[in-house]
Amino acid sequence: MSDLNVMERVISSPDADAIGGYATYCVGCGTCAFLDPAFTIAKNNDGCYQAFMQSGIQNPAKVESACPFASSANEDVIGNDLFGSQAGVQHDQYLGYYLNAYVGYVSADGWRSRGSSGGMVSWLASKMLEDGLVDAVVHVKDGPDSEHMYTYQVSHSVEELKTGAKSKYYPVEMSEVLAYVRKHEGRYLFIGIPCFVKAVRLLRRQDPVLNERIRYCIGLVCGHLKSDFFAKSEAWESGVPLEDIARVDFRHKTPGSPASDYAVEVKRVSGGEPVVTRTAELSTTNWGLGYFKYNACDYCDDVLAETADVTFGDAWIPKYVNDGEGCNVIVVRNQDVQDLIDAHRDELVLHDSDSAEVYQSQAGGFRHRRQGLAYRLHVHQERGEWTPTKRVKPSLDGISEQRQKTYAMRTMLKNESFAAYREAVETEDFNVFKKHMKPVEKEYAHVSVPFKKRVLRKAKQLVKTALPASAVKNIKILRGGGVASGIYLTARSFHTFVFVASPTLVPIKRTDVVDAFSIAYSAFNDEQPYVLSA
Ligand SMILES: Cc1cc2nc3c(=O)[nH]c(=O)nc-3n(C[C@H](O)[C@H](O)[C@H](O)COP(=O)(O)OP(=O)(O)OC[C@H]3O[C@@H](n4cnc5c(N)ncnc54)[C@H](O)[C@@H]3O)c2cc1C
Ligand code: SF4
Ligand code: SF4
Structure with a gap:
């Protein structure tokens, strides 16, 4: 297969599941357009940035080796080159190479309230500027108009940096900002989602000027990008x-x-x-x-930006998620970053974490992007369709039939969401979107929710329907257990649920309880001690 063919295939390849029979594996990062005028980046019919290619590519091998979906260098290879020889470095199949992991937030100067999560990304970028590690920060900020709500830009001061906080679930591309960095001397920090960071790392390998100028990369944990x-x-x-x-x-x-x-x-x-x-x-x-998800995201196995010097995400862990101000999960890979965090630790609230907790904070994403990816690659392989080469291999090993159906339905949800939105726009009625998606969502719920959980949900609904309105009003979700009287349907886990007719202690604070609830036929009264109710 020639180099040119790989780029063509990334941009458009047969996919029997896709509406129209062709899918793109391009994430629209803009690296190819930065390297070669034969490529342009524009929004496609789905509202996603995508590369479009004309003939006359100057150096196909150069473009291919920098495209995150065409390059043969994967995240393990790049990570090993960057971080593998540091003292104390560890490797984990989900975190990549890393020195330390934390959960925490910034306690100083309002970074946390301005940020999406714990405010750590913007804070660390500001420390890099203040301590003279970099001269400027390449990140995503408010764009010029409503068709370009957010764009990659360069901040040179902490004040400029502050205006770019928060996550943008929005198409962005970096061809122009890379050209800026190439043209303007300085030491830069790059902030991006994993595939963009990978592309920057690949560019640095082939371009000594960019290698010298882009000193550090901060990665954002990434579930997927939205159209x-x-x-x-x-x-x-x-x-x-x-x-x-x-x-x-x-x-x-x-x-x-x-x-x-x-x-x-x-x-x-x-x-x-x-x-x-x-x-x-x-x-x-x-x-x-996964509505409006870039198709490329279903073929990406890097959740934690494994090629970044440090990665920040949301600590979606019960212990921290109740804190409405937001907490970051943090994976440090570069000793310079570790030193910077240590030097300013008095501005942070940090708890030591580990690979298991970091995994847990993104467990759903990892399942979809590792096991789910193996399934999707297998399906394409069976149909003889090209896919990008990933670390995850095509396989059905250990994937139950129910999980396979779940992953297949997710592909349908993604594809149908685009069609449904276009229909809604054509008819000028958002309800058309909802109507289009309702049966697809229903079918997904049917295949993805295990039988026992469905029975439990049904029972919950039935009890609610059967109860008088006054009692429904008093439905309580018990998290810590309690003493109550009356008739209760008490679910302790997906495996057990029982009717209880006499005053009963309901000890449901157990780690395996995923959806514990207790419904009172007669209302709870205030004397009855239950720890948490909603
Ligand atoms: C598309 C996307 C998907 C994500 N998915 C997940 C997920 O599944 N799980 C999870 O835990 N976290 C995810 N995150 C990360 C999370 O939303 C927060 O960005 C992260 O926790 C950092 O929060 P913070 O408060 O420290 O950052 P802030 O202090 O708010 O700073 C955020 C920085 O990121 C930059 N930025 C924002 N959007 C983009 C973008 N699209 N591309 C490049 N740079 C950008 C901003 O310019 C700013 O510099 C995602 C982020 C994005 C952009
Ligand atoms: S370099 Fe980026 S924009 Fe170009 S084809 Fe690859 S993913 Fe798409
Ligand atoms: S999931 Fe995130 S990192 Fe992966 S391709 Fe999509 S946008 Fe890029």
Whole structure:
């Protein structure tokens, strides 16, 4: 296979599951366009950035070796070169090479409240600037208009840096900002999602100037990237017409509620108060459903930005998620970064962590991108379809039939979400999107939720329906156990649930209880001690 063919295949390859029969494995990072004028980056029909290629590529091998979906150098190889020889370094199949792991947040100067999570990314970037490790920071900030809500830009001061905090679940590309770095001398910090960091590492390998200038990379944990349909649908469903959307803040914090219960804030072209809506009230924000996901993301096995000097994510762990202000999960790979964190530790609240806890914070993502990827690669292999070469190999080993169906349904959810959104735009009615997706979501729930859990949910619904409204009002979710009286349907785990007719101690605080609840026929009264109720 020639070099040219690999780039062509990344950009478009047969895929029997895709609407139209072709899929792209391109994440639209812009590396190829930076290297060669034969490539341009533009939004495709799905609102995702993608490379488009003309004939006359100057040096196909150069482009191929820097494209994160075409290069033969994987994250283990790159990580080993960068970090493998440091004293005390460890390797983990999920974290990559690492020195230390932490969970924590910034306690100084409002970084945490300005940030998406614990504010650590912007804080560390500011320390790198202040302590003279770098002169400028390449990161994603407010863009010029509503079709480019966010773009890669360069900040030279802490004040400029502050205006770029928070996660942008929005298409971005870096061809222009790379050209800027190539043209302007200086020492740069690059901030990006794993595939972008990988592309920067690959570029540094072939370009001594970029190698010298891009001194450090901060990685963001990445579940997947969203098409611009995501921002538009969130705003539209929040009540802002498409033509009136100026910008969407995807991570508007709602103090007092768990970190996972955040909101979106939509600014309008017409001005006035921004519209704030809890993501839980919107139909496109369940990340597990993968609506408007770049197709490339389903063929990416790097969740933790393994080629970055340090990676930050959200600590989606019960112990920390209840803190509405947000907590970071942190993986340090470069000793310079470790030294910087140690030097300014008085500005942080940090708890030591380990690979198991970091894995746990992203467990769903890892399942989808390791086991799920093995399944998807197998399906393509069986159909004789090309896919990028990954560390994960095509296989069905250890994947139950139910899991296989779940992964297959996720592909359908992703593909149908784009079609449904386009239909909604054509008919100028967001309900068309919901109507289109409802049966697909229902089918997904059917295949992905195990039988016992479905029975449990049904029973819960039945009891709720059968109860008088006054009793329904008093439904309590018990997390710590308690004493109660009346008739209860008590679920202790997916495996056991029982009716209890007499005053009973309900000890349900157990680690294997995933969905424990207790429903009172007669209302709880205030004298009955239960630890937590909702
Ligand atoms: C597309 C995407 C998917 C993510 N998926 C997950 C996930 O599944 N699990 C998880 O734990 N965390 C995920 N994250 C990371 C998480 O949302 C936070 O960014 C991270 O926890 C850092 O929070 P912070 O408060 O320390 O960062 P902040 O202090 O808020 O700083 C964030 C920095 O990241 C930069 N940035 C924001 N968006 C982008 C972008 N699209 N590309 C490049 N740079 C950007 C900003 O310019 C800013 O410098 C994702 C982030 C993105 C952008
Ligand atoms: S992933 Fe990046 S480098 Fe590869 S084709 Fe797409 S835009 Fe170009
Ligand atoms: S999931 Fe992978 S391919 Fe997709 S945006 Fe994140 S790092 Fe890039």
